[in-house]
Amino acid sequence: MKGRLFILSVLSVIVLTAATPSQRRRVSPVETAATQTLSVNETANDTSRINAKRRAAANMHYVNKNGFTVYVDSVTGEEWIDSTVITRVPKMEFPLWHSVSVGLNIWDPMMRAFGQHYGIAEVWGELSLHNRYRPRIEIGLGTAKNTPKDGNFTYRSPVSAYFRIGADYNFLFNSNPDYSFTAGLRYGLSSFSYSVDNISINTPYWGEYERVSIPSQHAVAGWLELVAGLRVKLWGPVSAGWSFHFRTALKYGDKKYGAPWYIPGYGTRGSSIGGSFSIVYTIPLNHLNKQAPADVDMETSAAEVDSPAPEQANEVQ
Amino acid sequence: LKKLHVILTLVAVLLPVAWACSNDGCLDNKSSLPKAAFYSSSTGKAVTLNSMVISGVGAAGDSALVGPSQSVSELYLPMRSTQSSTSWCFSYKSEGLDFEELNDTVTFDYETQPYFVSDECGAIFRYLITRCRNTTHLIDSVVVVDSLITNVDMVRIKIYFRTAEESENPEEPQE
Numbered sequence: 001m002k003g004r005l006f007i008l009s010v011l012s013v014i015v016l017t018a019a020t021p022s023q024r025r026r027v028s029p030v031e032t033a034a035t036q037t038l039s040v041n042e043t044a045n046d047t048s049r050i051n052a053k054r055r056a057a058a059n060m061h062y063v064n065k066n067g068f069t070v071y072v073d074s075v076t077g078e079e080w081i082d083s084t085v086i087t088r089v090p091k092m093e094f095p096l097w098h099s100v101s102v103g104l105n106i107w108d109p110m111m112r113a114f115g116q117h118y119g120i121a122e123v124w125g126e127l128s129l130h131n132r133y134r135p136r137i138e139i140g141l142g143t144a145k146n147t148p149k150d151g152n153f154t155y156r157s158p159v160s161a162y163f164r165i166g167a168d169y170n171f172l173f174n175s176n177p178d179y180s181f182t183a184g185l186r187y188g189l190s191s192f193s194y195s196v197d198n199i200s201i202n203t204p205y206w207g208e209y210e211r212v213s214i215p216s217q218h219a220v221a222g223w224l225e226l227v228a229g230l231r232v233k234l235w236g237p238v239s240a241g242w243s244f245h246f247r248t249a250l251k252y253g254d255k256k257y258g259a260p261w262y263i264p265g266y267g268t269r270g271s272s273i274g275g276s277f278s279i280v281y282t283i284p285l286n287h288l289n290k291q292a293p294a295d296v297d298m299e300t301s302a303a304e305v306d307s308p309a310p311e312q313a314n315e316v317q
Numbered sequence: 318l319k320k321l322h323v324i325l326t327l328v329a330v331l332l333p334v335a336w337a338c339s340n341d342g343c344l345d346n347k348s349s350l351p352k353a354a355f356y357s358s359s360t361g362k363a364v365t366l367n368s369m370v371i372s373g374v375g376a377a378g379d380s381a382l383v384g385p386s387q388s389v390s391e392l393y394l395p396m397r398s399t400q401s402s403t404s405w406c407f408s409y410k411s412e413g414l415d416f417e418e419l420n421d422t423v424t425f426d427y428e429t430q431p432y433f434v435s436d437e438c439g440a441i442f443r444y445l446i447t448r449c450r451n452t453t454h455l456i457d458s459v460v461v462v463d464s465l466i467t468n469v470d471m472v473r474i475k476i477y478f479r480t481a482e483e484s485e486n487p488e489e490p491q492e
Contacts, residue, residue: 146436153433153440196433199440201348205395207377212431214440258433258440270435 051080092130093174095289099128103241103278105140110277118144118262120159124278128285132173134182138164142190142264153199155261160192162265168229178233186225188247190264193218196257214257221252221263229276237282245274343438346468350393351425351444358457358477365390366478368411373397374404374422385410391472394425398442402426409455423451423459423476427466434468441468455479 043049051073060072071080103126108119122140129135144157166186172179196214203209229243247266252259259269267274357364371383371392383389397403407421426448433440444466451459457477466473 148436148439151436151439155433155436196431196440199431199433201398201431201440201442203348203395203398205373205376205380205382206397206399208397208399210398210442214431214433257431261433261436268436270437 092132094128094131094177095286096129097285097288098131098177099282099284101126101128101280101282103280105138105276105278107276107278108142117146118142118157118268119264122265122276124164126168128170128177128282130173131177131180132170134168134170134184136166136168136184138186138265140164140265142192142262144194144262146261147198152201154197155194156197157192157194157260157262157264160190160264162188162190162192164188164225164265166225166227168227178239180229180231182227182229182231182243184227184229186227186245188223188225188265189221190266191218191220192260192264194260194262217255217257217260219252219255219260219263221250221260221266223247223250223263223266231280239280239282241276241278241280243276243278245276247272247274343435345434345438346470347438348395348441349443349466349468350395351446351466351473352391352471353394353474353476354391354472355389356475356477357480359480361477363390364478364480368409368414370406370408370410372406372408374406394474396425396427396429396442396444396466398429401428407456414455419454421452421454421456423449423456425449432467438468443467449474 060074061069062072063069068081071082072078073080103124105122105124108116109121112119120141120143122138124136124138126134126136140162141159142157142162143159144155147154164186166184168182168184170180170182172181193216195216199212199214201210201212224247226246226248227243229241231239231241233239250263250266250269252263262268355364355366356362365388367388368385369383369389370381370385371389371394372381373395375397382394383392394403394405402424404422404424407423408417409415409419425444425446427444427446430443430445431440432443446461446464446466449459449461455478457479460475460477461473462475463471463473
């Protein structure tokens with residue numbers, strides 16, 4: 001009996017010894033304003049931040065055209081923009097690869113209906129960068145046959161090709177791309193031949209009359225053009241464009257039998273002004289500007305999310 | 318922005334309508350006519366001559382370019398396009414000089430070339446003078462200023478005459 005009492009008393013001493021510190025903390029806790037502030041995480045239950053961390057960790061995001069990072073929920077596909085982030089608004093409202101346009105210049109066929117004696121048609125292609133810079137190339141065909149009413153000759157120039165290369169600057173680059181007002185520079189080059197037939201020359205004093213021809217001559221002409229243009233959307237991807245051309249610095253070399261009257265792509269030698277009217281088809285290049293696919297980890301389930309176009313993302317915002 | 322679009326559309330539509338074609342016309346001659354001017358050989362100054370007949374050698378009916386009643390200081394001497402040489406006869410009709418022996422002849426040898434000038438001026442013959450000959454009865458000398466005769470209106474030939482101040486005895490021909 002004595003032995004049992006001894007064991008019980010030893011155990012109770014041990015238990016009491018072990019329990020004493022905890023009882024002491026409970027009785028006299030150290031509570032200050034500083035310890036309370038440090039211990040409370042006020043954002044711990046902020047679901048928006050939790051979601052933000054989760055989405056950022058998923059690495060599914062892209063930058064929209066306004067410079068905001070758009071996160072994509074890998075489960076629901078929902079898009080989310082961290083609008084608290086300070087972003088620099090880009091100078092260019094439109095993306096680098098904005099659009100590509102092809103045009104058919106029908107100015108010459110139209111003017112032929114009004115009595116013009118030269119020109120066929122021209123096609124051109126243009127790349128729009130940020131809807132602001134527009135490098136372009138133009139290729140056309142020209143021919144001429146002219147017997148002036150009061151003239152003493154027939155001028156002929158067989159079908160020849162010409163090329164122009166240059167660029168335009170769109171002054172309305174941050175405006176509605178359906179309208180544009182541009183100025184630009186071109187360099188034109190044409191290789192062609194020409195002849196003058198049925199030349200009749202009278203010398204009344206001597207009572208002489210002669211009919212001669214100038215044989216075919218070949219020429220290579222180069223010139224510069226300053227261009228101002230307007231373009232207006234008609235419907236869908238189709239628009240109409242007008243432009244005014246001031247041509248200068250024409251070079252074609254010295255010609256024994258006289259300089260050409262018509263230079264394909266330039267027009268007549270004596271006139272430094274010209275025009276164009278084009279029907280334009282524009283293809284947007286938005287797909288080249290998507291950054292989201294490059295950032296998506298294809299091994300995650302987020303790869304199944306179909307990211308919308310940047311324009312759609314902007315609407316969400 | 319809407320206003321801007323309306324303005325742009327209007328300008329774009331009206332641009333072709335307002336388009337104006339320009340035709341400068343032919344500001345030069347429509348044929349190559351060498352212009353000759355008369356000068357005094359003693360003073361070198363331009364002179365106006367009268368009582369003189371100028372006609373082309375071989376022209377139909379010996380038609381005169383300048384008659385005796387006309388005063389002339391410069392004139393065009395058209396070339397023969399079918400020949401490689403053209404001659405002009407200068408006959409003096411003033412008192413004491415009206416002798417055939419005193420007539421002067423000026424001959425130009427040249428090469429003819431067709432040349433297209435422009436839509437407005439058309440095609441012409443251009444002449445490249447290779448040689449100039451003349452008698453020296455009352456004509457002292459003939460100077461070809463520019464041997465290429467084009468349709469540009471400028472003096473190409475200068476004819477120097479022995480004027481009264483210099484000529485002590487004009488009746489005597491100076492061959």
